Amino acid sequence: MEVVKNKLMATDLNTTCPNTWCPGCGNFGIEIAVKKAFSELINEEKVKKENLVVVADIGCHGKIADYLNVNSFYSLHGRSVAPATGIKLARPELSVIVMAGDGGAYGEGIEHLIFAAKRNINITVIIHDNRVYGLTAGQVSPTSPQNFKGNSTPDGSLDQPINPLELMLISGATFIARAFSGDAESLRETIKKAIMHKGFSFVEVLQPCFTFFNTYDYYRKNIYSLENNFDLTDKLIAQKKIQEWDYSDTTVSKIPLGIFYQTERPTFDELSQV
Amino acid sequence: MLKEYSILIGGKAGDGIRQTGDNIGDLLNELGYYIFVYKDYPSVIRGGHNFSIIRGAFEKILAHEDEIDILVALDQNTVTQHKKRLKKDALIIFDSNTVKAEGIGFDLTEMAKKLNLPPIARNMGIFGILSAVIGVDFSLVEKIIRNSLHKKTEENISIAREAYELAKVYEKKYEIPRSNNLPKQLMTGNEALALGAVKGGLEMYVAYPMTPTTTILNYLAKNHKKFNLQVIHAENEIGVIGIAEGAAYAGKRAMVGTSGGGFALMVEHLSLAGQAEIPIVIILGQRPGPATGLPTYTGQSELLFALYAGHGEFPRILVAPGDTEEAIELTRDAQNLAWQFQIPVIILADKHLCENTFSTEPDKILIDIKEAKLWNKEGDYKRYLLTDDGISPLAFPGQPDAVVKLNSYEHEENGITTELAELTIKNVEKRMKKASAIETELKKHLTVKVYGNPDSEIVLLTWGSTKGSVVEVAARLDCRVVQLLYLNPLPVWELLEKFKGAKKIISIECNATGQLCSLIAAAGFKIDAKVLKYDGRPFTVKELEDKIKKLL
Numbered sequence: 001m002e003v004v005k006n007k008l009m010a011t012d013l014n015t016t017c018p019n020t021w022c023p024g025c026g027n028f029g030i031e032i033a034v035k036k037a038f039s040e041l042i043n044e045e046k047v048k049k050e051n052l053v054v055v056a057d058i059g060c061h062g063k064i065a066d067y068l069n070v071n072s073f074y075s076l077h078g079r080s081v082a083p084a085t086g087i088k089l090a091r092p093e094l095s096v097i098v099m100a101g102d103g104g105a106y107g108e109g110i111e112h113l114i115f116a117a118k119r120n121i122n123i124t125v126i127i128h129d130n131r132v133y134g135l136t137a138g139q140v141s142p143t144s145p146q147n148f149k150g151n152s153t154p155d156g157s158l159d160q161p162i163n164p165l166e167l168m169l170i171s172g173a174t175f176i177a178r179a180f181s182g183d184a185e186s187l188r189e190t191i192k193k194a195i196m197h198k199g200f201s202f203v204e205v206l207q208p209c210f211t212f213f214n215t216y217d218y219y220r221k222n223i224y225s226l227e228n229n230f231d232l233t234d235k236l237i238a239q240k241k242i243q244e245w246d247y248s249d250t251t252v253s254k255i256p257l258g259i260f261y262q263t264e265r266p267t268f269d270e271l272s273q274v
Numbered sequence: 275m276l277k278e279y280s281i282l283i284g285g286k287a288g289d290g291i292r293q294t295g296d297n298i299g300d301l302l303n304e305l306g307y308y309i310f311v312y313k314d315y316p317s318v319i320r321g322g323h324n325f326s327i328i329r330g331a332f333e334k335i336l337a338h339e340d341e342i343d344i345l346v347a348l349d350q351n352t353v354t355q356h357k358k359r360l361k362k363d364a365l366i367i368f369d370s371n372t373v374k375a376e377g378i379g380f381d382l383t384e385m386a387k388k389l390n391l392p393p394i395a396r397n398m399g400i401f402g403i404l405s406a407v408i409g410v411d412f413s414l415v416e417k418i419i420r421n422s423l424h425k426k427t428e429e430n431i432s433i434a435r436e437a438y439e440l441a442k443v444y445e446k447k448y449e450i451p452r453s454n455n456l457p458k459q460l461m462t463g464n465e466a467l468a469l470g471a472v473k474g475g476l477e478m479y480v481a482y483p484m485t486p487t488t489t490i491l492n493y494l495a496k497n498h499k500k501f502n503l504q505v506i507h508a509e510n511e512i513g514v515i516g517i518a519e520g521a522a523y524a525g526k527r528a529m530v531g532t533s534g535g536g537f538a539l540m541v542e543h544l545s546l547a548g549q550a551e552i553p554i555v556i557i558l559g560q561r562p563g564p565a566t567g568l569p570t571y572t573g574q575s576e577l578l579f580a581l582y583a584g585h586g587e588f589p590r591i592l593v594a595p596g597d598t599e600e601a602i603e604l605t606r607d608a609q610n611l612a613w614q615f616q617i618p619v620i621i622l623a624d625k626h627l628c629e630n631t632f633s634t635e636p637d638k639i640l641i642d643i644k645e646a647k648l649w650n651k652e653g654d655y656k657r658y659l660l661t662d663d664g665i666s667p668l669a670f671p672g673q674p675d676a677v678v679k680l681n682s683y684e685h686e687e688n689g690i691t692t693e694l695a696e697l698t699i700k701n702v703e704k705r706m707k708k709a710s711a712i713e714t715e716l717k718k719h720l721t722v723k724v725y726g727n728p729d730s731e732i733v734l735l736t737w738g739s740t741k742g743s744v745v746e747v748a749a750r751l752d753c754r755v756v757q758l759l760y761l762n763p764l765p766v767w768e769l770l771e772k773f774k775g776a777k778k779i780i781s782i783e784c785n786a787t788g789q790l791c792s793l794i795a796a797a798g799f800k801i802d803a804k805v806l807k808y809d810g811r812p813f814t815v816k817e818l819e820d821k822i823k824k825l826l
Contacts, residue, residue, distance in 0.1 A: 015690060016690075017690045017691070048674075050671070050672055050673060050674045050675070050676065051671070051672055052671075053524075053671045055520070065681070066690045066691050070677060071671035071676075071677055071678045071679065072678075072680065072681075072689070073523050074679070074680065074681040074682055074683060074689075074691070075516075076542055076543065076546055076682050079516050079542075079543070079546075081516075082508070082512065082513045082515075082516025082517050082520065083516045083517065083519055083523065085513075085516070085520060086478075086480075086516065086517035086518060086519065086520025086521040086522075086523075086524070086528070087520040087521065087523060087524045087671070088520075089478070089504060089517065089521060090477070090478060090504075090520065090521035090524035090526035091524045091525070091526070091670075091671065091672055094524065094671055094672055109512075111509050111510060111512075111513065112509065112512075112513055114509075115508075115509040272504060272506070273504075
């Protein structure tokens with residue numbers, strides 16, 4: 001008779017903390033995908049539950065730290081990547097996953113993100129990019145389109161959005177992907193691949209904010225999945241595909257989802273062990 | 275009166291002044307002197323004016339004097355700037371190519387050229403001259419150069435020898451006595467701080483270069499294999515403390531080092547350590563501010579900043595070593611205290627301590643690594659378990675059956691966010707309870723030192739490296755010194771004892787607003803006078819003596 005080991009269910013990763021995201025929030029999709037990804041990796045014996053560490057930033061997304069029954073470091077705003085680096089350097093056997101928002105990662109703490117990519121530190125960074133400041137109730141963020149009308153820019157924001165994938169490519173990230181929170185299956189797959197990648201993995205998740213910047217329709221109309229038909233280690237190809245969408249909402253363009261770039265080079269953590 | 279000698283060596287940045295000053299210190303050390311080397315340099319890489327004053331005595335000294343016995347000049351500016359320091363019968367030794375003076379001069383510029391050496395080699399030439407003049411055997415000169423210069427060693431010895439031979443005609447012109455004292459280890463405060471941390475179990479040092487603590491980073495980076503620790507130069511000070519706090523969460527002892535401006539950048543993370551109860555040691559090497567200020571000079575103007583920094587209310591320990599042995603011991607103890615109470619411990623140092631060289635006996639201070647309060651593995655792990663003493667047992671990620679949730683928000687015992695009033699009160703009181711536990715522990719430590727005449731009615735109150743001049747002045751004027759080692763919690767229990775019988779308490783520190791003074795006064799003690807210095811320079815012994823005499 002086959003002995004079946006007790007499988008961990010995604011729901012085993014729930015905590016007792018009541019959820020306070022708005023109905024329709026893109027974060028629900030990310031939460032489901034993350035719990036499935038974690039439980040599957042644990043059941044596949046690719047990671048141990050006790051070795052998972054989620055480092056969360058501050059924002060609506062950050063509440064995920066309270067909803068996940070795993071080790072967590074619920075940090076200051078913009079300051080999730082540096083502690084994640086410290087955790088990995090101290091204990092390289094841990095699987096460290098940053099969960100940050102576009103405000104913290106691309107604004108408040110952008111320098112830490114750039115340096116983590118530059119170091120190719122073996123952690124995973126998942127950005128809940130809703131392209132708005134949600135928890136402070138509706139201001140422009142670094143990835144909002146130009147002319148975004150929010151509480152701090154009622155006449156329309158003046159500067160252009162940053163393309164975070166392009167930033168990560170030139171900073172030295174070795175795994176760059178984009179996913180959509182409304183597409184839980186492929187998000188889960190991407191997250192698993194990102195965690196298993198040896199090196200700095202960056203996953204930008206388009207996550208509509210139902211309350212302050214509802215982009216569900218725009219995304220549904222324009223997203224498409226990258227095909228498995230190009231050299232993932234080619235930076236120029238990656239750059240071209242990354243540049244297909246400029247984070248505006250007025251230009252007619254397609255938004256590619258999937259893995260744009262994946263390669264390996266020595267990681268900072270392995271090089272720096274005593 | 276203390277039997278002592280002071281030698282000043284000066285030149286431009288790039289002339290090798292610091293190296294030669296250290297070598298002169300090594301020389302006097304070998305002759306049985308206790309050494310203190312004061313290093314003065316502006317914020318430049320070439321040009322300007324650098325000088326070191328090497329003071330040797332047969333008793334331990336921690337300060338320097340204004341007047342000098344020998345002036346060693348590699349450029350004219352050195353003579354111009356410092357001739358007012360010359361004692362009667364003082365001697366000038368110089369490079370006759372660049373300096374016009376009365377004394378012992380040789381053309382070291384030509385000598386270097388003749389030997390195909392770069393102009394910086396004049397410094398070893400002048401070291402050779404000085405050694406001959408004070409009556410030292412060349413073998414000692416060679417030994418010192420071999421031990422300290424690992425590049426172009428033979429070339430440096432050759433110019434030293436050539437100059438030494440020429441200067442032999444003046445042999446014993448200024449012979450200085452020696453003693454049977456065994457040579458000590460000469461180290462800077464930065465080295466001492468680094469060593470102390472290692473003796474306290476440090477596992478990771480993270481920093482961003484900033485004067486005067488840069489050489490802690492350099493020294494630990496160079497010796498990281500020997501000390502078995504990770505050394506990280508991070509992107510900026512916020513990254514520095516972020517990385518260190520992550521490492522601490524993961525169970526590794528981490529320390530950071532900076533100066534006032536860098537500490538300012540770390541302040542939000544300091545608050546995080548308070549809320550999330552993260553053990554962290556921060557070295558704050560002070561220099562005069564505000565802002566960029568005087569980067570390469572000394573001051574003591576961050577005491578109150580370190581005490582109050584960080585939004586919100588949370589316990590911390592503040593400690594201020596005044597010499598290299600205190601630096602070793604207090605930094606070692608800081609690691610243990612941070613982990614015992616899961617708090618930030620801030621070590622207030624300054625350029626005077628960090629960068630000057632002191633005779634030290636580091637082996638007197640033993641390795642001491644105390645285990646923190648660990649989880650007993652029973653039941654569900656709660657990172658912020660409410661306990662009698664306010665200290666929750668520790669577990670770390672990777673431990674089976676422990677889910678370790680650290681939180682910057684107010685939180686429940688298990689680390690999940692809360693905004694409830696009742697839980698907030700419990701946490702606030704938990705943090706306050708830790709403060710009492712800290713005080714109980716510190717009563718077992720040496721938190722206040724007394725020097726001089728313990729019965730004197732005149733008390734000279736001080737902290738940090740200012741202690742060096744204060745202790746010497748007290749010996750000359752028969753006063754009592756009270757030196758605070760721990761500034762927070764303020765050891766009021768000790769001060770009540772140590773101030774007994776005082777008729778006049780004079781507070782001495784290097785800032786403009788009398789920060790220690792205000793801290794002591796706030797605790798209810800009466801300070802009768804303040805002696806303050808805020809020009810970026812430390813008190814010399816004579817300078818302080820004159821100021822104190824006026825107050826007696």
